Amino acid sequence: MSEQTSVVEQAALPQEEQNGGKRRTMTLNMGPQHPSTHGVLRVVLDLDGEVIRKAVADIGFLHTGIEKQCEARTWQQVVPLTDRVDYLANLSNNLAYCLAVEKLLQMEIPRRAQWMRVMLTELTRINSHLVWLGTHALDIGAMTMFFYCFRERENILRLFEMFSGQRLMTSYFRIGGLALEAPRGWQNAVGKFIRAFPKSIEQYENLLNANPIWMERTKGVAHLTLDDMLNLGVTGPMIRAAGLAWDIRKDEPYSSYQEFDFQVPTRTESDVYARFQVRMDELRESTKIVIQALEGMPEGKFQAEAPGVVLPERESMKTQMEALIYHFKIITEGFRVPPGEAYVSVEAPRGELGYYVVSDGATNPYRVFMRTPSFGNLIALGPMLQDTLIADSIAGLGSMDFVLGDTDR
């Protein structure tokens, strides 16, 4: 048939000429249970043939009221709640919250604890990017990637278990430092993993970089301009793939990131492939940071000298009355934080993660607002998917790398 036109050509026609003069749109519900929404996200698609005319994201299915629960807990008890916000970047959440409260307390953290925090949050970034890469590739049809990525991720989870006793909800950072001293033999364990990791990155890239199917499905797909992204509140690897070298670790260094040597990878194409490349480069940069932290880890305490805020050591509790009293007070009542408010943002694997913490001088927070990167990035979902093909929406969604727990809190 000579009159038959492709879907893309159809979409380019003026609306009244499409479908032989009869324009019909179909509304399709994608989710809340859909394998490539990676959680419970509902996207309402207005379809014109295979072209998405309008995409509206419907969130809130995973809303658990974490911000409200924070107000009913003591300052230290909030830390495990922050783990559950973004379950792939739990330590980044711990870090942002602890930094905000420490800012209110005007507390100085020992250098060793700061470096330890950097090392572990970078391992978290690798962990998160591995889950993203595995699931994103699986969505597009490259199944092997999933097994390879989860193989390496398993090693990171073992490291987390070694440090904190938990694989996922580690809660390893505390206000004032870390929960525990690093376990015996951590240098060997981390070193063994991180020195072997660059080989794994090469393996992933060998599978994907020149893979014609991968290129076809990712190049030029789900494009957004930089100005649109800034206006819509997109952050992290997505905005760096549009050419903006903005990384909070560089621009507003926290937890002694200024002492580390690393690059901010950028691309300018702003499509799914560029986001893939940025994240692959970030895996390399994170590896660099972890190796620097491993080799230059300073000696010292893992918690600040702050009686009344930080729990006393077990030994001193057996010999000193004050230590016992402080322990009792911190556990039963919690500590007081001077009235005021602080906003601290860190570079989480997905983008800007900010904690806005308000204190009225009590033992529990007055308000904790979490500016989560997934929420900010998902605002751009509608504009990104508009006038693209429905098959590309899977690649587009995957490239955003959102976590629904992080979106809905």
Added chain:
Amino acid sequence: MLTEELQQIPHVQAIAAMPGALQEASVQHGEVTLIIDPSRIVAVCRLLHDAHGAERLSGLTGLDWYPMEPRFEVVYLIHSVRNRYRLKLKCRLAGENPEIDSVYSVWRAADWYEREVFDLFGVTFRNHPNLQRILMPDDWQGHPLRKDFPVHGHKYSYRAE
């Protein structure tokens, strides 16, 4: 009215020069907070966006100071990547029918954040394109982040019925 430290910051100066916009200004822990007259918020945001490089609305949230009046505060976390500054704007709203203009026309990111504040605090944003609940179910009664809303909700009671 401004301290010397604040007078050196060009965007704070520009807002102070707008008639009737700035109510209070303070610096705490190195963070600048400006209290803005609610009726002028869109004009102030437009000025920051157009003339002072504030291309991002990092976040937008609410605070409930129940039972004090004015009860609500709407907090705008503004960020400029180009000029490298962060700024907090606050608008104080009364507890009875809190209403404020939407800044959606300046930053499209405000869409979801304002819906969230509407959902959880019950603050109405005028001229918002689609002001509906975003996190809670559509038929939910009340606004969970208000201080007079119990943490365990109204639905469950631990007392015997």
